[in-house]
Amino acid sequence: MSIESQLADHRVYLLRYARLQLRNDAWAEDAVSETLLAAVAKPQSFANRSQLKTWLVGILKHKIVDALRQRSREVALDTDEGDGSEELEALAFKADGHFQQQPADWGNPEQDLSRRQFFAVLEACTDKLPPAMGRLFLMREWLELSSEDICKELQLTPTNLYVQLHRARLRLRECLELNWFGNKEASS
Template structure:
C-alpha cells in the first residue's frame, strides 16, 4: 500500500464512485463530471485525507458534495417530468379494491435483519432504485442516499413540498413493490 501513489489509489476507486454517481444522477455524463471533480478535489488536498478513515469512505464523502453541486447546477433538467407515464396509478389500482381495502393482504416480510445487510440484498435494492423513473429516482436518492431534508431538496430543485411528497410517495410504493417481487417474494419460494 505505501508504494502506491495517491493517483493510482484513486484510479482503483473510480468504478465504484461512478456506480453511485450514475445511480443518483441518471446521466453518464453528469456522473463522469461528478467523479472527475471528486478526483480533482482529492488530488488537490491529499493531506486532508491523512489516514483518519478508509480512502473510499473519504472519497464517497467528497462525491456526495460534488453530486449535490451538479444537481444544483442542473436544477432545470433534474426536475423535467419523466416522459413515460410512471405507472403509479396502475400500481395503486392493483394494490387496492374500489372500496379502499387491500386487494390482497400485504405479505409478512418477517424480521430479516441479517439478510438485509447482505451484498446480494443491496444489489437487488440498487437494481430497484435504478428502475425508478429518472426524476423520481433522483429526488428519492437525494432523500435516501444524500440524506437531504425535504426542505433542502425543495430549495435545491425549486420544487414545492407537495410536488416532492408526491414523487417520494410514488418512489416508496414502487420500491416496496420491486423488493416484494425480487427479494421477499423469491425468498419464500422453494
C-alpha cells in the same frame, strides 16, 4: 503506495456510486473526476481521520449535489402524469386507506440487507423508477438531502415532494416483493 494509486483503486466504486445517483454516465464520469482531482489537490485534508473510501464518498456526494443543481437548470423534470401511480395505489389500497392485502413477510430484513444480491436487486428496482421520481428518491434517501433543500432546489412544494416519495417507495416495495422477497431462490 502513493495517494494517486490509492485513489485509482477506489475509482470503480466511486463511478458506480455516481452512476447510481446521477443516472448518466457522462455526468458520473465528471463527478468522479472532480472528486479525484479535489482529493489530489488537497491530500492533507484527508489526514487519516477516516477510511480513504469514506472520505472520497463524502467529497463525491458534494460533487453529485453540485451536478444535480447544475443539471436541474438544464434538464426539465418530466411530470408524473400518466405514470400509472394512481392505478397502483387503487390496486394496493382500499377506499379507507388500508392495504388490500397485507404486505408479504419479508423475514429478517437486516440479514437480507447484508447480502450483495439484495443491493443488486434494489439498484435494478431503483433504475426502473421514472427518472424524475428516481431522482427525488435518490436525493432524499441516498444523498440524504433534507426535504427543504430538495424542494428549494427543484422548486417543488413539500406536498408534491412527499407524494412523489410515497409513490417511489410504493413502486420499490412492489418491485422488491416481486424480485426479492417473493422470489425465494434470489433471496436464499
